[in-house]
Amino acid sequence: MKTFSLWISGLLLISLTGAHGLDYFPENLVVAKENDVNPIKLTCGTTTKETVTWKHKGEELDEDSVEEGVELNGSDLILSKVETPLVGEYSCWRGEKMLSSFHVLLEKEEAGELESFMSCRAKSYNCSFSCTWNRTGYAAVRLGLGHDCRQGLKSCQWLGSSSKKIQNGAFQFELPHSLSPYAEESSRLELTAEAISINNQSVLRRNKNFYLRDIIQPDSPKIVRCQAVDQELNVTIEPPSTWSAPHSFFTLENEIEYRLKDDDKRGRSSSTLIPKGISQLRVRCRDPLVVSAWSQWTPWKNVRTGREVPCQSRKKGGKKNRKKKQEKRKNQDAGLSQAS
Ligand SMILES: *[C@@H]1O[C@H](CO)[C@@H](O)[C@H](O)[C@H]1NC(C)=O
Ligand SMILES: *[C@@H]1O[C@H](CO)[C@@H](O)[C@H](O)[C@H]1NC(C)=O
Numbered sequence: 001m002k003t004f005s006l007w008i009s010g011l012l013l014i015s016l017t018g019a020h021g022l023d024y025f026p027e028n029l030v031v032a033k034e035n036d037v038n039p040i041k042l043t044c045g046t047t048t049k050e051t052v053t054w055k056h057k058g059e060e061l062d063e064d065s066v067e068e069g070v071e072l073n074g075s076d077l078i079l080s081k082v083e084t085p086l087v088g089e090y091s092c093w094r095g096e097k098m099l100s101s102f103h104v105l106l107e108k109e110e111a112g113e114l115e116s117f118m119s120c121r122a123k124s125y126n127c128s129f130s131c132t133w134n135r136t137g138y139a140a141v142r143l144g145l146g147h148d149c150r151q152g153l154k155s156c157q158w159l160g161s162s163s164k165k166i167q168n169g170a171f172q173f174e175l176p177h178s179l180s181p182y183a184e185e186s187s188r189l190e191l192t193a194e195a196i197s198i199n200n201q202s203v204l205r206r207n208k209n210f211y212l213r214d215i216i217q218p219d220s221p222k223i224v225r226c227q228a229v230d231q232e233l234n235v236t237i238e239p240p241s242t243w244s245a246p247h248s249f250f251t252l253e254n255e256i257e258y259r260l261k262d263d264d265k266r267g268r269s270s271s272t273l274i275p276k277g278i279s280q281l282r283v284r285c286r287d288p289l290v291v292s293a294w295s296q297w298t299p300w301k302n303v304r305t306g307r308e309v310p311c312q313s314r315k316k317g318g319k320k321n322r323k324k325k326q327e328k329r330k331n332q333d334a335g336l337s338q339a340s
């Protein structure tokens with residue numbers, strides 16, 4: 001077994017070529033764990049006994065250049081105890097022909113839970129949800145759902161290696177899922193996030209398991225009309241257009257906040273009947289069955305300072321079968337959660 005080293009001049013050369021990080025995930029990514037005792041084997045992939053040469057960041061690794069942690073074994077390269085100087089691109093050559101290449105990055109034992117820099121939210125039980133990555137210092141971020149991604153298998157379908165970058169270090173993802181909106185979830189979604197640091201050297205990897213119902217947060221509802229009923233105001237509220245249908249099945253609970261005309265005091269109501277003498281109101285909603293997060297409030301809506309009918313009134317709505325189906329949904333939930 002021979003030992004080889006890496007020329008530091010190679011590092012200098014590379015750093016002159018650009019200060020941009022790796023803003024995509026290379027196909028041939030090899031992730032080495034910090035302080036891992038198991039060596040990493042890079043296979044050249046040649047079957048012949050011909051001699052091959054290895055390059056690290058474009059610099060040939062020859063017998064004179066000896067550095068700790070890099071060893072040649074046949075045509076394979078063995079990296080043990082990978083530290084920062086050993087990261088980067090490795091390629092195996094026979095003459096002018098490149099036989100294989102690898103991009104070695106280091107997975108650092110960094111602190112910080114995924115929750116502290118990534119939040120996910122579903123606007124409905126429909127087929128996707130969104131996540132926002134919020135941590136600076138990363139040039140590329142990707143997310144994957146399922147066991148294969150957690151294990152880092154090739155079969156994982158990563159999303160967003162060239163994802164939308166929204167602002168300073170933030171990335172936005174829209175993740176499709178195949179959960180039925182009607183069934184109680186029996187198992188959690190497994191989300192894996194990977195990110196490459198802007199200095200091209202390290203990879204951050206995190207997992208998070210959760211139920212879709214835990215990240216439900218509807219969009220704001222709509223205030224359709226207000227109608228004077230005796231000394232009160234009957235506010236008609238509709239679910240946001242992004243909410244799952246049918247609405248008789250996917251019920252939402254609303255909360256109204258209002259400002260009283262007389263003293264500008266605020267009040268809240270979970271009933272749609274509120275005091276008549278108000279100047280403004282706004283509404284938010286949530287799924288009462290899973291007790292989801294509240295939506296954002298709607299903007300304040302001015303209530304006309306007229307007399308009898310503060311808001312335009314139109315035709316009456318109907319409650320119809322809502323009660324029945326709600327019961328059905330509740331029963332279904334109860335039944336399934338007992339079964340799980
Ligand atoms: C990161 O890697 C890419 C691709 O190998 C390279 O183009 C870029 O210059 C590297 N950036 C740094 C800061 O090393
Ligand atoms: C080198 O390869 C040989 C045979 O393939 C193997 O027995 C040996 O353990 C290897 N050495 C290292 C350090 O992996």
Ligand SMILES: *[C@@H]1O[C@H](CO)[C@@H](O)[C@H](O)[C@H]1NC(C)=O
Nearest residue numbers: 115116117118119120132134
């Ligand atoms: C995103 O970043 C902002 C500002 O740094 C912070 O206030 C917010 O809590 C972050 N959100 C998440 C989900 O990490």
Ligand SMILES: *[C@@H]1O[C@H](CO)[C@@H](O)[C@H](O)[C@H]1NC(C)=O
Nearest residue numbers: 124126127241242243244245
């Ligand atoms: C998603 O929700 C919208 C709004 O309720 C609905 O119109 C649409 O059919 C839903 N799509 C699926 C695939 O469930």
Ligand SMILES: *[C@@H]1O[C@H](CO)[C@@H](O)[C@H](O)[C@H]1NC(C)=O
Nearest residue numbers: 227229234235236316317318
């Ligand atoms: C409030 O309005 C809704 C329709 O918008 C109607 O169904 C309901 O009966 C009204 N409530 C009262 C107390 O008038």
